[in-house]
Amino acid sequence: xxxxxxxxxxxxxxxxxxxxxxxxxxxxxxxxxxxxxxxxxxxxxxxxxxxxxxxxxxxxxxxxxxxxxxxxxxxxxxxxxxxxxxxxxxxxxxxxxxxxxxxxxxxxxxxxxxxxxxxxxxxxxxxxxxxxxxxxxxxxxxxxxxxxxxxxxxxxxxxxxxxxxxxxxxxxxxxxxxxxxxxxxxxxxxxxxxxxxxxxxxxxxxxxxxxxxxxxxxxxxxxxxxxxxxxxxxxxxxxxxxxxxxxxxxxxxxxxxxxxxxxxxxxxxxxxxxxxxxxxxxxxxxxxxxxxxxxxxxxxxxxxxxxxxxxxxxxxxxxxxxxxxxxxxxxxxxxxxxxxxxxxxxxxxx
Amino acid sequence: xxxxxxxxxxxxxxxxxxxxxxxxxxxxxxxxxxxxxxxxxxxxxxxxxxxxxxxxxxxxxxxxxxxxxxxxxxxxxxxxxxxxxx
Numbered sequence: 271x272x273x274x275x276x277x278x279x280x281x282x283x284x285x286x287x288x289x290x291x292x293x294x295x296x297x298x299x300x301x302x303x304x305x306x307x308x309x310x311x312x313x314x315x316x317x318x319x320x321x322x323x324x325x326x327x328x329x330x331x332x333x334x335x336x337x338x339x340x341x342x343x344x345x346x347x348x349x350x351x352x353x354x355x356x357x358x359x360x361x362x363x364x365x366x367x368x369x370x371x372x373x374x375x376x377x378x379x380x381x382x383x384x385x386x387x388x389x390x391x392x393x394x395x396x397x398x399x400x401x402x403x404x405x406x407x408x409x410x411x412x413x414x415x416x417x418x419x420x421x422x423x424x425x426x427x428x429x430x431x432x433x434x435x436x437x438x439x440x441x442x443x444x445x446x447x448x449x450x451x452x453x454x455x456x457x458x459x460x461x462x463x464x465x466x467x468x469x470x471x472x473x474x475x476x477x478x479x480x481x482x483x484x485x486x487x488x489x490x491x492x493x494x495x496x497x498x499x500x501x502x503x504x505x506x507x508x509x510x511x512x513x514x515x516x517x518x519x520x521x522x523x524x525x526x527x528x529x530x531x532x533x534x535x536x537x538x539x540x541x542x543x544x545x546x547x548x549x550x551x552x553x554x555x556x557x558x559x560x561x562x563x564x565x566x567x568x569x570x571x572x573x574x575x576x577x578x579x580x581x582x583x584x585x586x587x588x589x590x591x592x593x594x595x596x597x598x599x600x601x602x603x604x605x606x607x608x609x610x611x612x613x614x615x616x617x618x619x620x
Numbered sequence: 621x622x623x624x625x626x627x628x629x630x631x632x633x634x635x636x637x638x639x640x641x642x643x644x645x646x647x648x649x650x651x652x653x654x655x656x657x658x659x660x661x662x663x664x665x666x667x668x669x670x671x672x673x674x675x676x677x678x679x680x681x682x683x684x685x686x687x688x689x690x691x692x693x694x695x696x697x698x699x700x701x702x703x704x705x706x
Contacts, residue, residue: 512641514641515638515639517639594628594641
């Protein structure tokens with residue numbers, strides 16, 4: 271076997287919490303890569319993101335400015351980090367930060383030779399929750415009826431267009447099922463207080479939720495796709511355990527979408543499969559999901575493929591994966607010395 | 621009545637539907653019936669095989685057998701149930 275190529279990869283999303291970011295599973299998949307010997311540079315927003323303290327996975331962590339600070343301050347910080355770490359590839363894992371990283375992708379490549387493999391701004395924008403109905407029409411995929419609202423005064427008239435229950439969603443995160451207009455108002459205030467406006471109202475679909483983690487090469491090819499059904503769901507709607515399934519229609523839908531959108535990078539499709547075996551796309555996440563390590567467990571190392579694509583290598587699409595493989599998530603208490611917390615809190619690196 | 625071809629089952633009574641990710645467990649007689657169904661045996665052949673080994677009369681077997689088959693169909697583990705869905 272040829273020696274593994276040494277490479278420095280910066281990864282965000284180290285918040286392995288109850289609503290986990292994908293950083294830690296992405297890192298685990300990369301650490302187990304047969305092609306690369308990776309050194310991981312963690313990029314953290316908060317000082318208590320658990321990945322910061324997982325020294326067997328994350329070699330060094332730097333704090334980065336919140337997405338709201340804008341791309342100029344992110345670029346300045348990345349320049350500093352690069353001067354210390356010589357980053358080869360960067361993998362952002364949060365929806366909210368992606369816009370800045372996409373906008374900076376060319377600059378990072380030209381000025382520092384930091385590679386990434388991200389969707390284009392157009393791809394990123396068109397699959398946004400508020401744009402999903404148009405997206406469905408354009409790519410001939412069924413999506414539940416939805417609309418944006420900007421004020422609680424829009425709520426009473428919803429019953430003319432929708433049938434309760436409804437799903438109340440934030441622009442980036444959070445979704446709650448509401449059975450009455452009063453509940454819509456409660457969730458409207460709660461979610462808009464956290465993520466801002468608009469709030470998206472989506473028709474609730476009865477059926478089974480199935481998800482796909484996938485990666486596209488940006489030229490219409492689906493490099494890999496693994497469908498999963500959630501088996502245990504937390505009160506935040508997150509999968510705490512799941513199982514890979516054999517669903518050819520779902521894979522065909524994923525390939526069709528990849529071909530039609532020419533998607534570049536990792537993505538997660540969230541789909542409702544009705545009792546009549548109709549598939550409704552309820553969300554597209556423009557990055558790997560927090561359960562992406564299951565794909566590695568099923569024989570498709572999607573994060574490794576993303577790095578190879580970022581480096582300009584040709585990647586052969588996978589044709590199979592293990593069916594009936596499960597993941598069971600767990601929580602774990604890390605013991606952290608105060609010195610470490612002090613260092614990341616005061617110096618912004620650890 | 622035919623079981624869906626890709627249904628996986630084991631001697632421990634564990635049944636797995638790879639299309640949906642659903643899993644079930646059956647008692648030893650259920651396991652035996654599923655095994656016979658997978659071998660393509662029809663109702664008469666299954667009855668013969670079960671009645672030969674267990675102390676059960678034809679009428680009781682038939683009642684319990686159809687209950688079991690109905691349950692398999694409801695759980696969408698049979699070909700006809702899969703066709704109905706489409």
